[in-house]
Amino acid sequence: MTSPLDQKLRIDGLVVITANRLRDGAVIYRTAGGGWTTDLAGALVLDAVAPVKAELAQAAGEGTLAVGAYAAPVVHDANGRLVPGNLREIIRSSGPTFDLRRVPAET
């Protein structure tokens, strides 16, 4: 996948602003108050280019918190919960898609 950072900004649905936290790389989302949270449920949801650009510009100015901010697609699931809009974002938000338990299996 072309990195979202290299893609042209096009908004056709709901998005959140996401980045990696500078100090540890954790995935974070922009909140309505201009802060960051690791919990997608607390993210500010946007749907138009202008506010996305404004938030990205803001985020770029706060260089010690977040790295590589971009707009990521989100959708509401059947229960109205906010969930990531594609596999890459699902993996970013919930980690690798397999069990990280490191007990070797017998062969």
Place this chain on the structure above:
Amino acid sequence: MYVYDEFDQTLLNERVAEFSDQIKRRLSGELSEEEFRPLRLMNGTYLQLHAYMLRISIPYGTLSSKKLRMLAHIARRYDRGYGHFTTRQNLQFHWIKLEDLPNAMADLASAGLHGIQTSGNCVRNISTDQWAGVARDEIADPRIYAEILRQHLTLHPEFSFLPRKFKIGITGAAHDRAAVKMHDIGLWLRRGPNGELGFEVAVGGGLGRTPYLAETIRGFCPSRDLLGYVEAILRVYNRYGRRDNIWKARIKILVHDLGVAKFRDEVEAEFEASKDYAPVLDERLVAEITRRFHYPNFENVEDNPPELQAAFHDARFRTWYFNAVAPHRVPGHAIVTISLKPVGLTPGDCTADQMEALADFADQYGYGEIRNGHEQNLCLPSVRQRDLPALWRKLDAVGLALSNVNLITDIIACPGLDYCSLANARAIPVAMEISKRFADPDLQRNIGRLHINISGCINACGHHHIGHIGILGVEKQGQEFYQITLGGKADENAKLGTLIGPSVPFDKVADVIEDVVAAYIELRERPEEIFIDTVRRVGIQPFKERVYAVR
């Protein structure tokens, strides 16, 4: 084992201090991300999907038990209790925190470990045969020359800003276990007309978007000219290599655009012109480096000792022995491959507990040495044969006595979309599913030697082009799809695989592999005809028909 001298240690300590200061300035905001990024990359620190990733170089794949214990310590203290061995004789930690890096790097440096030249447009960690120094088919230990090249090229100002990354592979053996032809420069140790040592030099290998195999430009380069000749290649590349387009920047593109003959002429002319000042590798220097390689003090023991023969009564031991143990050049010893490919788990991952256990086994049975190779497996290069049964029991207790070396479940896979920010598709879960389908050890042995390589995008970190079966993740309308190639080969007769047809979705990949294998079993002339030979004999058409007839 190469013993670092005080210069190396000073360099490492200085680098840790410098990088720690850069991290501090980044965290305080004094450095912007733009300024910091190239600095962290020079120390092997990437930003991945969920975390930073730290790549640590394992020069020529040789680890001491002390270094392996340090890696275990880093895994436990700063990461999530495991590390990932890669196809380029590096180790990656996938969950490292930037704020922990100064301490982690200092700990690593105390054991001579670092991330220098594991990233960026410089000469990367030089890879070689994991059996170097112990293989029977070797004319000289390639690590001596890998180390000389490493010392010469590390932080060399002229070669620190090449058009693109630069990888050198080197082997001293007749059989290529280091995928030498996949490197920007491939070197084979050869004997010259008067028995003197030298190298066959090939240039322009590389996978990625435009895969090429390296082609020979010099049949024999005397070892005294090695540095001068490599410099000449790098200089021609520095001069003409493209810097305007990242996809056309590797030396393979230059070699291809100029043509091998013209490229060779350029190198030879440069080499001639630089004769007066080119570094010469005299015997004294080689002897000095050789002296710093501490070879085990091999015991005088016999082949086939009674302890070994007695253990053959145990069928499980016998199976393991015939799969994972190889002949050693010293009588009474053996090379033991340790597969990091348990069914259903991530290829190449190794837990901190396993690393520590292996370090202990290496001390107890293997002269304190461990290796890693491009297949993402480890190896104890020198084990006394009489200790094999005891070693096997201990390996078994920590899940490391696997008998699938070179079999279908010995899959090479990159981290893919589960970790990597460049990925199109996942690679690890594909490997896990395939290994589950073929988990039955008898089935695996019946199939025989078969290499599957998986990459999550065209960068080809999983070497998919040279897998007997190659699997490449692509993206189609936001969905994960996979292209399947057949007929690739990594050894001295290296070949790129051929695409068999349209890509298939994630949940069909293992089915396709089962079809391909079923076709092979039917097509092979006799059980000893391995998969790759059947593909070579019959071509891809019968496989293609089998796979797409039902889809």
